[in-house]
Amino acid sequence: MTQENSTLIIKDAETYFVVPISRPDFGSSGKTGSWRTERPVVNEEKCTKCLYCWLYCPEDTILRREDDMVYVDYDYCKGCGICAAVCPVNAIEMVPEVKRGEN
């Protein structure tokens, strides 16, 4: 988060006024997708466009096309797997970013 945006300060002779608000910018913590160990992969053939994954994603990284087909913003998806867990038709698979033993 950009520190200069973390507080609103109004300062003059009579008042010292600080409030606990922040105005986080898009991507101000860097590309958090690099934290991911598993990536959600959407199977478009199985997907029924129910949008559960889009509703439940805590990071707002399930994106929605005009035809309601979903896709993943891999720059910021942290790979929590909630989308895969809530999908009623198992159309989202969590795929390891690095195969076991590869490193």
Add this chain to the structure above:
Amino acid sequence: MIKTLTGNYAVAEAAKLARIKVTSAYPITPQTTIVEKLSEMIEKGELEAKMIRVESEHSALAATLGAAAAGSRAFTATASHGLLYMHEVLWWTASARIPVVMAVAARAIGAPWNIHVEHSDVVDQRDTGWIIGIAQENQEVLDMTIQAFRISEDPRVYLPVIVGLDGFILTHTVAPVNVPDQKDVDNWLPPRRQPYVITPESKIAMGNMTSDDDYYMMRYSIQVGQEAAKKVIEEVDQSYGKAFGRYYGGLVECYRCDDADYVMVLMGSWAGDAKEAVKILREKGINAGIARIRFIRPWPAEILREKLYNKKGVLVFDRSISFGNAGQLFTELSSTLYGMTNIRGVIAGLGGVDVLPEDFANEMIDFVNKVEENGKVYDPIKWLFPAKYRNVKIEEVVS
């Protein structure tokens, strides 16, 4: 227009006159009829507001804070156990610097269950950053509630305000109340102001983690707001007095205290009984007066020092106690008046126990005698037991 109103209905009328947009509350005696009345006003179309129903007081204030942060004039009310359950959110609200007004129907705290008047619930919120007022009678309840919105929304303050009214003594007792016209209140009360507004577009997060240094400076900022509130409360009360003809003295009401030798300090409805006691005492030749605390936060230290430094003695009546020390008004006042005058604290009226004008007068006579005998008095606690236990030895009470 003069109406006959309970204290609770006076609060509801005031909230309506302030044109609140949102209210959220959870029922608790003796507050319940405030929000019942507001609900009725909304249902009848007399008040254009949204009532958010919630499952607890913690949620009631959280919803009120959320609505207020989103730009609405918001109001809630509670009492006793409800207020204690809300306690965490009181800190959040004050620290968010979002103007909110809350009525508290002052009531005792269990165990054992007791629904009658005591100030422990209100006084327990002293350190949260809220501005805290306590009214003496129903007219003042209405006037203080309208004033509370203007105080809370003043940019020099931007802190939430509690309006305290004594449970049952005021909340459920009917008295004539002069209710101002809507257009006069509209002219007097400025449109809603607040430091920031959270909307879906504004991309503001409130209260997320910050550095320790910034946290510290925010605490300092709340104290600056509280200090500024001393001036603002006085200004608002004077301005209200000009507009509506009722001025209460700002932070402290001085009742015959200027020429008094001995002054009683207390707050809430029983100040009315104490005023009767002043008449009795003056007839007996004791020059007594009253400094009635209207706001315990901000604490009116400067005014109290100015009014009381040269008195022969100050007698403090607390309707609450900080167990292990003394009554809270006593501890605050004895630190404010450190070494200046004789002082005694009396604990009385807990759990709604009646305290009569004669009781106040007798306590004062006892205090005056001690001061005149000893010359120097510092008594943190004197217990004024309920009448039925007064002449019983304490050992007998225990057995």
